[in-house]
Amino acid sequence: MTISLKRISAFCLGLAAAAAIACSPAGAVEKKSFKIAWSIYAGWMPWGYAADSGLMKKWADKYGINVEIVQINDYVESINQYTAGGFDGCVMTNMDALTIPAAGGVDSTALIVGDFSNGNDGVVLKTGKTVADIKGEKINLVQLSVSHYLLARALDSVGLTEKDVSIVNTSDADIVSVFTSSSDSKAVVTWNPQLAEVAAVKGATKVFDSSKVPGEIIDLLVVNTGTLKDNPALAKALTGVWYEMMEKMAAGDEAMLTHMAKASGTDLAGYKSQLVTTRMFYKPAEAMEFTTSPQLPKTMDLVRTFSFEHGLLGEGAKTKDAVGIAFPGGEILGDAKNVKLRFDAEAMKLAAEGKL
Amino acid sequence: MGLRIINRRPGRGGALFWGALPFLAVLALYLTFSAMRLAENPNDKLLPALSTIAETVVRLAFTPDQRTGQVLLWVDTAASLARLAWGLAVSAALGLVIGIASGLVPYLRAGLSPFVAVVSLIPPMALLPILFISFGLDELSKVVLIVIGIAPFLIRDLAMRVEAIPPELVIKAQTLGASTWQIITRLVLPTMLPKLIDALRLSLGPAWLFLISAEAIAAQDGLGYRIFLVRRYLAMDVILPYVAWITLMAFLMDWGLRALNRRTSPWLTRGMA
Incomplete structure (x- = not known):
């Protein structure tokens, strides 16, 4: 007796369907647990400290959620993972935020503008x-x-x-x-x-x-816009923990700086010298001012022009306007119907007003 | 007896069907997932639709690049194949010369075989930083990586096969008055060429692996270069056709070497069913 073709194809289809259901991207619904990816860079080391020191847990508990901070060794891989849906947020530069998740159709919000490269x-x-x-x-x-x-x-x-x-x-x-x-x-x-x-x-x-070219290479915490909209607590917890750490850093908290120096494979002096060329926004008001300044759209225009000319906006992009970029105050660069990268100063504003 | 599964054989059409099934299953899975992701996000780059891939292939293979004026796929293919050909040719030559010498001459075997055995155990990828420093970042270091990766295997394989030549043949040649050189050219070389080609076929996989790795780390063109470059912005519409193209070329090279073997050494398959 032969195993009928029909039965085989039915089996294959069933298998495909089962696998498809198992792997389908999660829909945007309110959830309690979030994953944020980060990789080693002077301005991002605080995220490692947030996880190790328990500060992240403190702020997550405050808003009744659970945030896992995951270190990824390969920077580009961490962004790819975020873009593929493996993480709710990830640290990256403004250019990579535009060319990887945003150009890939993943609506992303720059929640925290942490610093810009000032000689790094x-x-x-x-x-x-x-x-x-x-x-x-x-x-x-x-x-x-x-x-x-x-x-x-x-x-x-x-x-x-x-x-x-x-x-x-x-x-x-x-x-x-x-x-x-x-x-x-x-x-x-x-x-x-x-x-x-x-x-x-x-x-x-x-x-x-x-x-x-100060202020052109910006280091951001980028979070999925849909997730952010459905879970306002996430933005508050992340912004809250960030500016508590910034305060400690600005005050020169030796223990924290040493912890971050070690984690980045250098010593305190080495880490401090990296910070010299990193313009950190220690105060939320500074970050907010930078994000709302008219200079930011000009910078993003330079970045998107470069990206488009190098094919980074993808096969489908016919002009540099293909991917829309929104700024606080409603200004939009590029296609207003396809806004995929949003600079948002709301959470930083709350932090500046001490409302977190 | 006929009912046992080990005795049931697919016919010609059946074999074709069973052979095609895994390919079709993978394709169906891909299309399902791709459609699902695209339904959720039309700009998804992870699993692009076949039409997107086709557009990209047209751009890569038939349209000159806007910035350089070159057709990228062919530039990359030519660069990679040149590196691969050099690597394979040098390795084959080394394998043939050193393999025969150490397989046939006991003094050379005593001197070379432990060294080659140790060298063949060094993971070539671990040497990569050293290669880049000693041979620069250009073509040479990439070719050297392939050679270091596959030549020791070829040498050892050939040496063992030379040693496995029936001693009566070697003795007979000597009683007929052949010199060492004549034994090499008339007995060993003809026996070894098909074995070398077979060993090369087995080395194709590692050779491609080393080529792509070297190109990923520092290069201006090449198939591995392109894949690792566009990985930066998740351009699966480029990566997937490149992988398929590499696989196709590796398959054709394997097939070509096998055909070459049949042609140059027809006695190999003579007497087989």
């Missing part, structure tokens, strides 16, 4: 002394990252374009060893702590850094 990203040349010397060089950097953006801004500042250089996509983990030991590598663009190491190479010059 830089261009280092082995022999040249000025940005103009970069012409004709081969440059090692993580392509399509903020390093790439910074290079575009650096080239722009001296009237060069990307056509004047050649770019070699190089993993951030290998940039230091490549630059220090290979004669092939004459120019790199990278971020801290790698930046400090390559800039310290004998004869090397840091010809450009993010302090020349």
